[in-house]
Structures are given as structure tokens and as C-alpha cells.
Amino acid sequence: MPRTYDAHQYEQLREQAVALRRAGLSRRQIRDRLKVGNNDLLNRLVQGEPPPAWTRRPNAKDGLRARARELRRQGWTYDRIELELGVSRSSVSLWVRDLPRPPRRSPEEQQALMHAGLVKRYKALDAEREATKAAAHAEIADLTDRELFLVGVGLYWAEGAKSKPYRRSETVQFVNSDPRMIRLFLAWLDLLEVEPERRCFHVMIHESADVAAAERYWAELVGIAVDGLLKTALKKHNPKTVRKNVGDDYHGCLAVRVRRGANLYQRIEGWWAGICDARTPKTSRTESGTL
Numbered sequence: 001m002p003r004t005y006d007a008h009q010y011e012q013l014r015e016q017a018v019a020l021r022r023a024g025l026s027r028r029q030i031r032d033r034l035k036v037g038n039n040d041l042l043n044r045l046v047q048g049e050p051p052p053a054w055t056r057r058p059n060a061k062d063g064l065r066a067r068a069r070e071l072r073r074q075g076w077t078y079d080r081i082e083l084e085l086g087v088s089r090s091s092v093s094l095w096v097r098d099l100p101r102p103p104r105r106s107p108e109e110q111q112a113l114m115h116a117g118l119v120k121r122y123k124a125l126d127a128e129r130e131a132t133k134a135a136a137h138a139e140i141a142d143l144t145d146r147e148l149f150l151v152g153v154g155l156y157w158a159e160g161a162k163s164k165p166y167r168r169s170e171t172v173q174f175v176n177s178d179p180r181m182i183r184l185f186l187a188w189l190d191l192l193e194v195e196p197e198r199r200c201f202h203v204m205i206h207e208s209a210d211v212a213a214a215e216r217y218w219a220e221l222v223g224i225a226v227d228g229l230l231k232t233a234l235k236k237h238n239p240k241t242v243r244k245n246v247g248d249d250y251h252g253c254l255a256v257r258v259r260r261g262a263n264l265y266q267r268i269e270g271w272w273a274g275i276c277d278a279r280t281p282k283t284s285r286t287e288s289g290t291l
Helices: 005-022 027-034 041-046 062-073 078-085 087-097 107-140 145-159 181-192 211-224 262-278 282-287
Strands: 173-175 199-206 233-235 255-256
Touching: 005 027, 005 041, 027 041, 062 078, 062 087, 078 087, 078 107, 078 211, 087 181, 145 181, 145 262, 173 181, 181 211, 181 255, 199 211, 211 255
Parallel strands: 199 233
Antiparallel strands: 173 255, 199 255
16 A cells, blocks of 8 residues: 655655755656655655756757747747747747746837848748759659650640641741750750751740840850841730740740641641540540541
8 A cells, every 4th residue: 555644744754855955866866765656656755846947858949939939039939939930829928938028129120120031031042942942853853865866855845836627737846945955955856856957946035125135045045156046036025914924034035947747747736646645545545436
């Protein structure tokens, strides 16, 4: 049976337990030292005495908690701390609610502080995005010829000119404003052994842009002289609209056309159909008349 203590014995025992607790002993050590086998009694004996620091388990948020308390002492609001540390409002409240509230700020000060916090948060999000994209970029490594071939077929079918039932035009023409897309399409033409002399280029751009600079940009990208470009196609400017594609980075689009490309276009159509059917159940292809 558990041992019982009278009031005097209990007070003596509590004094010893408190002294041991303040000396840095754990509950287990106090229990063994005082020969207390009842956990409820032990809890009462050390009630109100904080555990020594060495008995606390490391917490992943200890650093955030300490930082939150430091910022609160500097007069930061819950909103600012929340944005700064990227934690929830409830966590901030739990960590700093025993600290004095900062003096009330004017609406202008609050707005400025909130804006600064949002700018910092958006920069952190941008850094996360860039890290994600960099990791994905590293996953690609090199492309095999077959991978480049398949990518090129899909790229053309998404962005290239296509013949329509109501307007047959078996012309190979690819138009894009992204220089990387143009380089990839040209690498695909190299893989297909389309001779350089069969390739022709022309710029498509708003008439209000720097046309000469755009022509120089695209000519250098594809490795030809400016006078090797075909006549630039100018898009008429509507004065009622506000153009958003402006600035030094705007170069319009480059159109790449393959001369005598009817046979190549027919093969592209066949390649694309083959890619689609390769992942389609046979029954579906039979019903649609593919087979």
C-alpha cells in the first residue's frame, strides 16, 4: 500500500522536494532520492516549480519563439511578427502574450510597417520559387535525340502553323516571342536535317516599338545578318489601348518558316497522331477509325 504522511511530514517532504528541484534534479531523480513511489504525490510536492532547463526536449520552434519575444520587446505588433517569422497568429500570441503591449502606432506607421513586412514576405516567396525552378531545371539534364524529337513535335503542334479542313495550307511555320523556344525549334530542325538555306525568318512587332533593335536582336539570335531577314511585319498601334509589352525586353516575335515544307508538315501531322495514339487504348482508336 502507498505510504501516508501527516501534515508535518508532508511539509517536510515538500521542502526537500522543492530544494532538490531548485538544485536542478529531474522528477525521476527526486522520486528516487526521496523514495516517493506515488506520481500524484510527487506532482504535488514539486507543483509550481519549473523543470530545470536540461530536462526540456529541444523544440524546432524554440528559435522562433525567442525571436518573437525579442521583436515584441522592440514594440512589434502581432501582425508584423507573424509576417516576419511566417508563423500563425496563435503561435505568436502564445509566445508573447505575457509581454507588455507596444504603444499604439498611427495608421500611417502601421501601413508602412505592414508594407515592409509584405515586401519581405514576397521576396522570400520569390526565392522559394526560384529554388523550385532551379531544382526542376537540374532534373532535366541532357536530352537524347529521341527526346528532342518528341519534344519538337509537341512544340510545333502547340505553337506552329497548322492546316485546317476549310483551308489547306501544309506550311511549316513557327512563331514565338521566347528566344529559348526559337533555339529549341532550330535545334529540332537540325535534328531533322533541314538545311539552313531552307529556313527563312521575319520579325513580327508593334509599329510603335524599336523595330531596328528587334531586328538586330533576332538576327543575332539565329546567326544571320540583319539584311538576311525577310520584311518585318508591323502590327498597327491602336491609340485607344495601352500596350503592356513594352521596355527593353520586348523584341516582338520571330517567325521561322521552312521553304518547300509540305512533306515535312505531313510527317509532323503523322508524328503527332502517332504520339497521341501511343497512349490511347486500342479500342478507342478502333472506334475513332484510327486503325
